[in-house]
Amino acid sequence: MRFFILFFTLFISLQAMDFNLIKKNGSENNNTLLVIGGIHGNEPGGYFSAEVLAAHYKIKSGNLWVVPNLNAKSIQADQRGIFGDMNRKFANLDPNDPDFNIVTDIKKLITDKNVSLILNLHDGHGFYRDKDQGTIFNPHAWGQTCVIDQCNLTGSAAFTDMDNIANKVKLKLNEKLIEDHHIFNVRNTNTKFDDEEMKHSLTYFAITHNKPAFALETSKHLSTLAQKVYYQLNAIEMFMDIMNITYERDFNLNQQEIEKIISDEGNITINNNISFNLSNIKKSLSFIPLQSSANEFTFSSHIGSVKAQNGSFEVYIGNKKVTTLHTEQLGKCLDSDTNISIIADKEVKKLNFASNVSVNNDFIVQKSKNLRVNIIGFTDKTHKDESNLLIDYRSLDKSYSIDNDKKSYRVEFYNQNAFCGMVVVNFR
Ligand SMILES: [Zn+2]
Structure with missing residues (x-):
C-alpha cells in the first residue's frame, strides 16, 4: 500500500543560526521530541534521516522538532568535525572556538522548556557485541546501538527511565532487521563514573540538565545509506510511539522507497530569478548569470548548502556534491518586466x-x-x-x-x- 498524502510543513528556520530548525507541531499532547542530525559531518545516515523526517512526516499529535544539519560545514566537507569533534564541546568551550555559537544555540534548544526528549543521530564504527569478535564486532564498536549515559534520571521530567526505553527501542528494531548481523544493542556508557570523554558530549549535557537523551548509532559498515536511514527512522518512530506522538508519512518504510526519497535532491533557487532541479543535473554548468556579491541560495532540502570556490559555487546536498556552477557576473537588472x-x-x-x-x-x-x-x-x-x-x-x-x-x-x-x-x- 502506498500513501498519497499531501501535507503542509511548518517551517520555522531561525535565521540567525548556523543550522536549520524545523518545528512540526501537532495538537493534543505537549510532548516534544528533538531530533538532531549531523553533529558529525561524515555520518550521513544521521543527517539524511533527519531530512527525511523534516520533509516527509506530518505530525498529528505531540511535537517533532528537527535539526537536520547541526554541523553544516563539516557535513559539506564530509568530515567528522572540521574544527574538531563537536560532540566533545558541551562541557566547557572557549568562546573563540569556531563552533562556539552553534554549540551555544543548540544548548538553548536542548534546555528549552518544551523539549521532553532528545535524540542525537550517528553512524558508528562496526557492530557492537559484548564479546570481542574482531575489529568490526566488539565491545568498543558503536554501530547498531542505542546509547545511554546512565539508566535513569531522577527528578520530575517524563521519560526518565532511559534504560527501559532504550531496551524497548532495541527490541522493536530487532524485529525489523535486514540482515541478522545488524542486531541492535543498548550501550550504557555509564558516563558519570566511567567515561571522562563522554562528559563533554551533547547527550551528557542534556541529562545533566534533566532532559532524557539518547544517541542512536547505526553502523558505518552497513552497505547502503538507505539501510542507515531505515534503521534510524524505525528507531525514531519507536520513540514517537513511546511519547504518544502520532504521525503520518508519505512513503512506506522500506529500503526501496527510502532509496528513492534520498536520491531526489530537490531544487535550488538563486536570487529568486533562477531555479534548477538538482536531481540528474550535470556535474558542472557554465556561464550561470549571478551577481558579483550577495547571491542568495535557497534549497527545497534542509541539508542543501553552497560553497564558494574560485568564483564558482559548489552545490551540496548533505555530503554529496551535486553540481558546480561556473558563473558569469552581470549587471543588476533594473527594469524587469516579469510577465x-x-x-x-x-x-x-x-x-x-x-x-x-x-x-x-x-x-x-x-x-x-x-x-x-x-x-x-x-x-x-x-x-x-x-x-x-x-x-x-x-x-x-x-x-x-x-x-x-x-x-x-x-x-x-x-x-x-x-x-x-x-x-x-x-x-x-
Ligand atoms: Zn558520530
Missing part, C-alpha cells in the same frame, strides 16, 4: 522567473517589452533576440542541456546586458 509568457505546444503559459515549463514538441518565447531572450543551446545568427521563434528539440545543441538526459534547457531574459531572470524548458 513572461511561453507558448508550449501551442498553449500560452504565463510564467515567473525561476520557474519551469514542460513541452512535448516545441515552444515560442513571446516578446516582452523590455527583455531580450537568449535560449542557451539555440543559435541563429540572424536574431539577437530569440523571442517569437519556434524552437523544437532538434534545433537545440544538446551539449547545452542542464541535465544528464539532455531534456532541460535555459531560457534567459536580459535587459540590455543585465540578467533579469531564467525559465527552464523541460522536454518530456
